[in-house]
Amino acid sequence: MRLDDPHLSEIVALRRTLHSDPEVSNNEVRTARALAEYLGQCEPDELLTGLGGNGVAATFRGGSEGPTVLLRSELDALPIQEIGDRSHRSRRDGVGHLCGHDGHSAILALFARRLAERRPERGRVILLFQPAEETGEGAAHVIEDPRFSAIRPDFAFSLHNLPGLPLGEVALRDGPVNCASRGLRIVLTGRTAHASMPWDGVSPRTALTHLLEVLPELSRGRELDDAFRLVTVTHARLGEAAFGIAPGHAEIWATLRTLRDGGMSDLCGDAEALAKRAAAGHGLSIDISYHDVFRHCENHPDAVRILRAALDAQGVPHSPGQPMYPSEDFGRFGDHARSAMFFLGAGVDHPRLHNPDYDFPDELIPIGTDVFERVVRDLLG
Incomplete structure (x- = not known):
């Protein structure tokens, strides 16, 4: 040297x-x-x-x-x-x-x-x-x-x-x-209401809670092979920072990771399907976008x-x-x-x-x- x-x-x-x-x-x-x-x-x-x-x-x-x-x-x-x-x-x-x-x-x-x-x-x-x-x-x-x-x-x-x-x-x-990886951003939109009458709105709380649980369950193993999948929830937000408003908006961010690009396509499809089912089941509109996209x-x-x-x-x-x-x-x-x-x-x-x-x-x-x-x-x- x-x-x-x-x-x-x-x-x-x-x-x-x-x-x-x-x-x-x-x-x-x-x-x-x-x-x-x-x-x-x-x-x-x-x-x-x-x-x-x-x-x-x-x-x-x-x-x-x-x-x-x-x-x-x-x-x-x-x-x-x-x-x-x-x-x-x-x-x-x-x-x-x-x-x-x-x-x-x-x-x-x-x-x-x-x-x-x-x-x-x-x-x-x-x-x-x-x-x-x-x-x-x-x-x-x-x-x-x-x-x-x-x-x-x-x-x-x-x-x-x-x-x-x-x-x-x-x-x-x-x-x-x-690994291949990308950031998944899911936005759930319902309808706000007065906190004293939350039944007048459509809250994304239950859908958000469900997704916080089920998205990481798409992970598979820790061995870095073609079966490897990892979903890491990195951020979540519900409603506004106010006591008088029942929430009408929620976001969840997660990083998806696979060994190769081919596995990423399947993982994205599975994550999107979970999110869309949760939104539909609770009367919410949904927007899905991807960020920080890395090829393997x-x-x-x-x-x-x-x-x-x-x-x-x-x-x-x-x-x-x-x-x-x-x-x-x-x-x-x-x-x-x-x-x-x-x-x-x-x-x-x-x-x-x-x-x-x-x-x-x-x-x-x-x-x-x-x-x-x-x-x-x-x-x-």
């Missing part, structure tokens, strides 16, 4: 600056600007900004024709209040880099420095800093941007840090690696083979691990390239992703950079 990289200290400082000034999905304006300014110092052959929203893409060309290799990190933070007393703690109330996207971006920024010193012999390297990963929108918006056609890759790689896995070790496997993420065997060779060459210990319950929108790049994501251990006892005391381990920056550099050199020289 190149722990003596002369640019490592400046990259750690950049990572901590990003950490202290986090922005949620679709609002990553300052984050994108800071990274674009840093990348500009590395003199890429092309620098795209505003890609798919706030995305940034730096292109480094080799001396001859060859494949295009895309490496992706994320820009967005989470709407969670960070706790702790570290000097680079978030300065934004209710927003924190509690998933490590600041660290992932630091890894690509360090690799940009190395590419500035030594371009690939052939082909192109695209360093993509993607917006809105946490909502499942960002990859789709980047791909839909007309400028994406000019940087469409042959291979795409990414990493995610993983607390619970020993520091610096890697989990890498073929096939599905992240699947690693291509060719891309996994390339990553395994790079890990072996760098002496990074790795094992297959298992698919992840959380979702990732990187899978959409698999429609356009041979793609793979690997998971880089953040430490067995490290605070978990999305915990309020999480912080990305800076020790992972040179490890991730070295692996990506090896991948690029093996493919492009």
Whole structure:
């Protein structure tokens, strides 16, 4: 590992600056600007900004024709209040880099420095800093941007840090690696009434209570196989915050999760059928909508083979691990390239992703950079 990289200290400082000034999905304006300014110092052959929203893409060309290799990190933070007393703690109330996207971006920024010193012999390297990963929108918006056609890759790689896995070790496997998921929002509408005469209205209370019980019962097992289904109720609301009004409105939000996209279609159908029966049985109108839609993420065997060779060459210990319950929108790049994501251990006892005391381990920056550099050199020289 190149722990003596002369640019490592400046990259750690950049990572901590990003950490202290986090922005949620679709609002990553300052984050994108800071990274674009840093990348500009590395003199890429092309620098795209505003890609798919706030995305940034730096292109480094080799001396001859060859494949295009895309490496992706994320820009967005989470709407969670960070706790702790570290000097680079978030300065934004209710927003924190509690998933490590600041660290992932630091890894690509360090690799940009190395590419500035030594371009690939052939082909192109695209360093993509993607917006809105946490909502499942960002990859789709980047791909839909007309400028994406000019940087469409042959291979795409990414990493995610993983607390619970020993520091610096890697989990890498073929096939599905992240679940499909989506947010289900059910709105039930009846008719309000005076609280003294609730019989004059149509209350959604009983239907809401029923759905709170039966929706989670659609879950099936914890083993991440094709039969796996998970329904997690995340929010519910009944009526208005007033003592004088019998409720006429209710909402229930739930996250649906399956290993593959095919299973999600069946789960959505079952959840919708339950909701519609409950609404009809209590004289309510119903509106159903979906949000934060994530496709399942699947690693291509060719891309996994390339990553395994790079890990072996760098002496990074790795094992297959298992698919992840959380979702990732990187899978959409698999429609356009041979793609793979690997998971880089953040430490067995490290605070978990999305915990309020999480912080990305800076020790992972040179490890991730070295692996990506090896991948690029093996493919492009």
